[in-house]
Amino acid sequence: MSEPAIAADGETAIGDAVISMRGARATLGSRPVLRGVDLTVRRGEVVALLGANGSGKSTAVRSVIGQIPLTEGEIELFGTGLRRFRQWSRVGYVPQRTTAASGVPATVREVVSSGRLSRTRLGLLSRADRAAVDRAIALVGLADRAKDSVGALSGGQHQRVLIARALASEPKLLIMDEPMAGVDLASQEILAATLRDQVAAGTTVLLVLHELGAIEPLIDRAVVLRDGCVVHDGPPPKAVGQHALPGHDHVHPHAADEPLRTGLLT
C-alpha cells in the first residue's frame, strides 16, 4: 500500500485511509494478542471491531492510539506514521469505561474540558474553547448536569461524559472502546443519536463492540477478530446472527431457556 496523498491543507483526500494498520503483532506479557492484523479505515467510514472477550479488539484500538507498542507491523494515522503523528486534536478517543472514579471530585465540565487541551496552547482555554466544551456537553444531553460531580452520575451518564470529552476537540476520527458496555437503553439511544450526527458531519469512526445494538444501522463495515486474527472483514453481520458470529463465545450467566431467577427448587 502506498502512502496516501496529503492535500495542502493537511486533510486526506476522500476515500483515503484514516487508520491503516498492517501486519500488526502485539503481546501482553508473553501472550500474543495480535497476530498479524490488517485493518484499514477510510475517511467517513464507520467500522465496528467485533469479537469475543480476549480476541484482541481492545488491544487493536489501544495500539492504534499508541498505548500498546507493536512488536511488528506498522500503523498510520491520517497517512502519518504513528511515531511521527502529532495532530492529536484530530483524534477523539473514548476509553473503555472504568468503574473506579478518580480520587478527587471533578465536574462534568472539568472532565470534558480536558478533552479540549489538544486544541489549546499551554492549556489556556479561550472563549471559543469554552463554547466548544459546552457544545460537546450539550451534544450528549448533559447540559443541565455540567456543574455536577462526575461521581454523582449513573454509568450511562458517565459514558456520555467520556464521549463528550472526546468530542470536545471536534475530532475527524473517533475511536471508541466498548461505548455501549453497561449503558442503559436511554443513554444508548442518546449515544446513537450523537454518533449519527457525527457520522453525518463526515467523522470517521472506529468502534469496539461486543454487540451491535442501537448503533447497528450506522455501521458500514464490521471487522471480526478471533484469537488476534481478522476472520471477517465486510458488511456487518445481521442482527440475528450476532450471537452466531465466528469467535463469539460470550458466556451468559444463564442458559436461554431457563428462567432468570432460580429458586430453591432448582
Place this chain on the structure above:
Amino acid sequence: MEILETAFMQRALIAALLVGITAPAIGIYLVQRRQALMGDGIGHVAMTGVGLGFLLSTNPIWMATLVSVVGAVTMELIRAYGRTRGDIALAMLFYGGMAGGVLLINVSDTGSTGDLSSFLFGSLSSVSDSDLIAIGALAAFVVLVSVGLRRQLFAVSQDEEFARVTGLPVRFLNLLIAVTAAVTVSVAMRVVGLLLVSALMVVPVAAAQQISRSFRATFALAVGIGVAVTLAGTTTSYYQDVPPGATIVLLAIAVFIALTALATPLARLRARRTEAARAGADGRGTGAPECPSETLSEVPRTRLPGDDVKV
C-alpha cells in the same frame, strides 16, 4: 501581637504559610492519581539528603531537594516501567533512604541524631534566613507548576491513557509531578518534618473533597485548609511548647473529621435546594414531585410464581 515580634517566629510563620500553600497544591494531584503515600516515600528518601547535607556541611534543604528529586524520579520510573515487584523496589528506596540518613548524620562531625529529629518532626526555632530563601524559591516553583499547569496535570492524573491521545507529554508531566512533590517535601520538612510531610499533602485534600463537587473547589479549599492549619499549628506550638509538625497534622485531621460530619447534612441541603429550583421552574411550588402511584399497577406481571419451579 507578641508572636510576630521575634524574628525566628516571623520566619517560622512565613515558612508555615508557604508549606500550607504548597503541600496541598501538589498533594491534590497525588490523591487524584491514587499515589497518596508517595509523599511519605519521598520524605524517607530525603533523609539521606539531610544526612549528606550535614556530612558535606552544606545547607540540608538544598541537599534534601537534590536527593529527594532523584528518589522521586526513580519512583516514577519504577511505577511507569516496572512490571513486577514494584512495591519491593519502592520499599528498598524508602528504607534505604532512611537508613542512609541516619548513617550519614552520625558519620558527619557537625550533626547528631538530635539534629535529625528536628528534620523528622519539624522545629520552628531552626528556620534560618538562608533556609527561608531556599523555602521561598522552592515554594515558588511548586506554585508555578501546580497552578500554571493545572489543566495538564489534571488531565494526566484523571486519565493517563486519554491524556496521551490529546497529545500531552504524559511521561514528562508524570516526572514533573514527581519532582514537584519532592521539592514540596523539602519545603515542608523544616516546619512539619519529613515523617509528617505526606499528611499535609493528603489530609487537607481529603478533608476538602468531603464537601466539594469540583476539582477547582477542592483545590482552593484544600489550600485554604492547609494555610489555616499550618498557621494555627505554628502559633499553638509557640504558646504551648508542643512540636509544630504534630500539632499541624492533628489539626488537619480534626478539620477532616469536622467536614466529614458536615458532608451529609450539606448534601441533603443541596439536594433540597436543587429540588426547590426544579419545582420553581415547573411552577409547581416547593417539594419534590412524588412518584405517581398509578405506575405501580402498570408494571406487567411478567413472571408467574410457576416460572421458577424446575423439577
